[in-house]
Structure formats: structure tokens, C-alpha cells
Amino acid sequence: AQKITQTQPGMFVQEKEAVTLDCTYDTSDPSYGLFWYKQPSSGEMIFLIYQGSYDQQNATEGRYSLNFQKARKSANLVISASQLGDSAMYFCAMSLNYQLIWGAGTKLIIKP
Amino acid sequence: NAGVTQTPKFQVLKTGQSMTLQCAQDMNHNSMYWYRQDPGMGLRLIYYSASEGTTDKGEVPNGYNVSRLNKREFSLRLESAAPSQTSVYFCASSDPGVEKLFFGSGTQLSVL
Numbered sequence: 001a002q003k004i005t006q007t008q009p010g011m012f013v014q015e016k017e018a019v020t021l022d023c024t025y026d027t028s029d030p031s032y033g034l035f036w037y038k039q040p041s042s043g044e045m046i047f048l049i050y051q052g053s054y055d056q057q058n059a060t061e062g063r064y065s066l067n068f069q070k071a072r073k074s075a076n077l078v079i080s081a082s083q084l085g086d087s088a089m090y091f092c093a094m095s096l097n098y099q100l101i102w103g104a105g106t107k108l109i110i111k112p
Numbered sequence: 113n114a115g116v117t118q119t120p121k122f123q124v125l126k127t128g129q130s131m132t133l134q135c136a137q138d139m140n141h142n143s144m145y146w147y148r149q150d151p152g153m154g155l156r157l158i159y160y161s162a163s164e165g166t167t168d169k170g171e172v173p174n175g176y177n178v179s180r181l182n183k184r185e186f187s188l189r190l191e192s193a194a195p196s197q198t199s200v201y202f203c204a205s206s207d208p209g210v211e212k213l214f215f216g217s218g219t220q221l222s223v224l
Contacts, residue, residue: 004154035212045155045202045215091154099170100145100213102154 002027004094006103013082014111020067021077021106023092033095034075036066039105040088048090051075082110114138118203118216125193125223133188133219135203143206144186145170145213146178148199155202161186193223 003026013019025034036048051059051066059066067076079086087110092103116137125131137144142163147155147170157170159178167178175197177189186205190197203216 043200043218045204045213045218047212047214050212093154099157099160100155102156104152104154 002029002094002096002101004092004101004103006092006106008106009104010107010109012109012111015084016081019079019082019086019108021079021090021092021108023075023077023103025073025075025092025094027094027096029096034066034068035093035095035100036064036075036077037091037093038086038088039091045091049077084110084112086110116203116205116214116216118201118219120219121217122220123222125190125221127194127223129193130189130191131193132190133201133203133221134185135187135216136185137203137205137214138184139205139214140183141205141207141214142183144180145204145206146176146186146188147202147204148172148197149202149218150199158188158201193221195223197221198223 005024007022032053034051038046038048049059049061049064049066051068058068063080065078089105089107091105093100119134145160146158149155156172158176161167161180164183179187201219204213206213
């Protein structure tokens with residue numbers, strides 16, 4: 001079955017520390033994409049980063065990087081030098097055939 | 113630069129009432145989507161439209177209908193609202209390949 005699993009319902013991290021949010025996926029399709037979205041308390045969905053299944057290098061976007069381990073079927077999000085504004089829900093998602101399959105999310109709280 | 117515009121932002125309905133959620137995008141995207149987000153869960157796909165003139169069911173289509181009015185607009189209709197349809201609804205659009213979804217700001221719907 002095609003599935004996304006985020007095992008951390010919530011995390012507390014000290015400001016300026018790096019944080020890793022876990023995501024594992026399950027699919028037998030060789031072609032897929034992996035996304036991370038941020039949802040602050042205001043409710044909008046903000047695209048952070050994308051990794052294609054055939055991409056050789058890990059994706060990076062500013063302070064965000066995606067640690068893609070294909071053999072382990074994991075796509076963890078790494079946020080370097082966390083900031084108070086990073087406090088939000090974070091969702092991992094997988095694209096297959098026009099559909100995005102979403103994880104349940106991780107609530108990240110950055111402590112000052 | 114408006115992006116994806118959803119209306120209304122909030123709505124309260126009584127059981128059995130009908131309503132239509134409107135969505136428009138100005139990015140000339142071919143694909144449009146309707147998702148619902150329930151508390152503590154990721155997004156679930158209700159319907160999508162891969163291109164103008166086509167619509168397909170997603171994961172949770174029961175109780176909903178959609179219309180792709182033109183390339184810009186994709187509406188979601190609840191014919192007879194039920195309390196189980198209380199949720200936050202998001203419209204999104206993308207180019208083919210779903211490398212990046214652009215989301216509207218969401219509609220918070222309560223059915224009493």
C-alpha cells in the first residue's frame with residue numbers, strides 16, 4: 001500500500017539548533033516525488049522542498065535540506081539553525097499519478 | 113500576484129444545506145485539486161482535475177461534486193451537508209508532474 005509515515009507527532013527544539021523531521025514512505029512505483037510543506041498556525045500550506053525519486057543528489061532550499069535515503073525509503077527534512085518562525089506543523093507528502101499522499105504531520109515548536 | 117484564491121474563508125451550514133466552494137488560479141496551471149484536512153491529520157484528496165474538461169475522484173469523494181468551469185476555476189459542491197463534512201478545505205493547483213502544489217488559504221467549514 002502507498003503510505004507516508006511521520007512518527008514524531010510533536011517536537012521541541014532550542015532556537016538555533018538543527019532539527020530533523022522524520023518521514024518514511026512506502027510505494028512499489030519507481031517514479032515518485034517527495035515533498036515537505038509547512039503549515040503555520042495561520043493555516044496556509046507553504047511549499048518547502050521537493051525530491052524526485054531519480055534525483056541523485058539531496059535537495060536543498062536555503063536552510064532546508066532533504067535527506068533522501070532511497071533504500072531505506074526515508075525522506076527526512078533537516079532544518080539548520082532553527083528560528084522561532086519555524087514553529088509550525090510540517091507535512092511530508094508523496095506524489096503518485098496526480099495524487100499527493102500525505103503524512104499526519106509533525107508539530108515543531110522552537111523554544112527561545 | 114494572487115495565486116490561488118478560495119472563497120469563502122469561513123462558512124457555517126446546517127445539516128442538509130447545500131453550498132459551493134469556489135476556487136480560481138491565475139497561474140495558467142492545468143491541474144487543480146480539492147483537499148480536506150481534519151484535525152490531527154494530513155490532507156486527503158477529494159477530487160482533482162488533471163486538465164480543463166476532466167475530473168477524477170480522489171480518496172474521499174463521497175458527498176461531493178466538482179466542476180472544472182474553465183482552466184482557471186474549479187468548484188466544489190456539497191449537495192446535502194453532513195456533520196462529518198466539518199473540515200478545512202483547500203484548493204490547490206499545479207503544472208503536470210505535481211512537482212509543486214500552490215495552495216489557497218483554505219475554507220473552514222462547520223456543519224451543525
